[in-house]
Amino acid sequence: LPVLAIVGRPNVGKSALVNRILGRREAVVEDVPGVTRDRVAYKAEWNGRRFTLVDTGGWEPDASGINAAVAAQAEVAIDLADVVLFVVDSNVGATATDEHVVKLLRKANRPVFLAANKVDDTRQEPQASALWSLGLGEPYPVSALHGRGVADLLDIIMQKMPEVSNVAKQEVGGPRRVAILGRPNVGKSSLLNKAAGEERVVVNELAGTTRDPVDEQIELGGKVWTFVDTAGIRKRVHLSQGADFYASLRTSAALEKAEVAVVVLDVTEPISTQDLRIIDLVLESGRALVLAFNKWDLLDDDRRRYLEREIEQDLAHVTWAPRVNISARTGRHLEKLVPALELALESWDTRIPTGKFNAFLAELTAAHPHPVRGGKQPRVLFGTQAASRPPTFVLFTTGFLDPGYRRYVQRRLREIYGFEGSPIVVNMRVRE
Ligand code: GDP
Numbered sequence: 429l430p431v432l433a434i435v436g437r438p439n440v441g442k443s444a445l446v447n448r449i450l451g452r453r454e455a456v457v458e459d460v461p462g463v464t465r466d467r468v469a470y471k472a473e474w475n476g477r478r479f480t481l482v483d484t485g486g487w488e489p490d491a492s493g494i495n496a497a498v499a500a501q502a503e504v505a506i507d508l509a510d511v512v513l514f515v516v517d518s519n520v521g522a523t524a525t526d527e528h529v530v531k532l533l534r535k536a537n538r539p540v541f542l543a544a545n546k547v548d549d550t551r552q553e554p555q556a557s558a559l560w561s562l563g564l565g566e567p568y569p570v571s572a573l574h575g576r577g578v579a580d581l582l583d584i585i586m587q588k589m590p591e592v593s594n595v596a597k598q599e600v601g602g603p604r605r606v607a608i609l610g611r612p613n614v615g616k617s618s619l620l621n622k623a624a625g626e627e628r629v630v631v632n633e634l635a636g637t638t639r640d641p642v643d644e645q646i647e648l649g650g651k652v653w654t655f656v657d658t659a660g661i662r663k664r665v666h667l668s669q670g671a672d673f674y675a676s677l678r679t680s681a682a683l684e685k686a687e688v689a690v691v692v693l694d695v696t697e698p699i700s701t702q703d704l705r706i707i708d709l710v711l712e713s714g715r716a717l718v719l720a721f722n723k724w725d726l727l728d729d730d731r732r733r734y735l736e737r738e739i740e741q742d743l744a745h746v747t748w749a750p751r752v753n754i755s756a757r758t759g760r761h762l763e764k765l766v767p768a769l770e771l772a773l774e775s776w777d778t779r780i781p782t783g784k785f786n787a788f789l790a791e792l793t794a795a796h797p798h799p800v801r802g803g804k805q806p807r808v809l810f811g812t813q814a815a816s817r818p819p820t821f822v823l824f825t826t827g828f829l830d831p832g833y834r835r836y837v838q839r840r841l842r843e844i845y846g847f848e849g850s851p852i853v854v855n856m857r858v859r860e
Contacts, residue, residue: 433481435498440520450470482680495525504678508678510538510539512533516567522559543572544556546571548573548576549576553569606656608692610703615692615757619720642656660678691718695753699742699743778847782812792840806829809859818851
């Protein structure tokens with residue numbers, strides 16, 4: 429999906445605008461700066477067109493960190509969005525921070541729209557006009573709180589929104605897109621450097637691709653891959669605050685562009701909540717997943733035993749993800765990454781023909797019928813794979829299936845078809 433990112437200083441009304449666009453009644457707006465929400469990407473729709481809305485508003489730094497934080501927000505938006513919506517408070521006018529962001533935005537090769545927020549009635553419109561001075565073109569007067577002008581602005585934005593994300597266009601036959609994720613210091617950039625250093629190809633103009641400057645194309649295992657948002661991996665951003673939110677924003681945005689994620693874990697340290705949070709983001713995004721256990725050269729026997737236990741306990745929900753044990757430093761087993769990526773993508777792309785899937789369902793329900801619930805026994809009438817990437821199945825049933833029974837269906841799907849490296853989704857439609 430194409431991506432629209434909302435950027436602006438704290439308190440200009442980004443959250444209110446996000447709520448307005450998502451059509452939420454209960455505004456999550458609070459007048460307290462510093463309120464953080466860790467969701468950054470939302471599925472949104474306007475006039476029947478779907479897009480991803482990236483909200484940078486969860487990150488509201490105090491005055492001391494404002495410039496760095498807002499610049500970092502803008503930078504993420506510029507790197508990863510198809511269209512940027514820059515919000516200014518028309519009651520305040522353009523501040524030095526706004527001017528600073530504008531400089532970054534003007535360098536960006538992206539459509540940028542300027543929303544002059546808090547124009548609650550016509551009398552305030554001249555304040556919006558004053559923002560022509562920013563040099564970003566026409567300021568669109570809106571009131572995120574009252575909804576004024578928002579629909580018109582969205583109509584105009586949608587005209588500039590690509591049908592599919594610029595990145596997704598590369599899809600057909602182009603290099604597959606990989607995101608390298610992980611918390612700081614696990615070895616992401618070492619991995620990237622090792623991979624690029626050994627097998628870098630100079631691919632400037634690969635036919636049919638529009639290369640994004642923040643991505644890098646690297647040949648591995650005889651194939652070219654696009655590693656997305658490598659700029660974000662190589663560049664170290666030092667923020668006194670908001671570092672977690674920034675990391676989470678980058679992770680979500682990179683996932684948006686990728687087809688498969690390599691989550692890098694550091695074997696010398698316990699698996700942390702941050703690691704698990706990153707894996708959760710991958711699962712939420714529906715992308716394929718490979719786990720890379722890095723710094724294997726530093727692993728001793730004691731730690732190894734602990735690690736095995738941790739994997740069993742903490743990673744039980746992703747046993748289907750291929751694992752590679754590597755050392756970005758020595759290059760150990762790096763060559764195993766490619767088959768793991770290929771396997772995960774193959775699973776992610778899989779389509780099971782409807783006939784075959786129904787034969788599978790018939791066998792599964794015969795072997796283990798749904799238990800009787802309150803005198804009724806829901807039956808699975810029919811099923812189909814509604815989508816791939818990731819494989820998504822729909823079961824038509826005569827009643828609500830127990831969560832346990834749905835897990836059974838998932839388990840059997842994996843037993844029969846594997847789907848290594850891909851999440852699978854099983855939905856239900858009850859037919860009365
Ligand atoms: P990033 O923050 O995830 O990009 O992590 P870096 O790639 O910057 O690595 C963090 C530190 O771990 C650096 O000092 C690396 O040299 C070191 N490192 C990375 N991979 C390995 C590895 O496989 N083995 C060892 N011994 N050190 C590693």
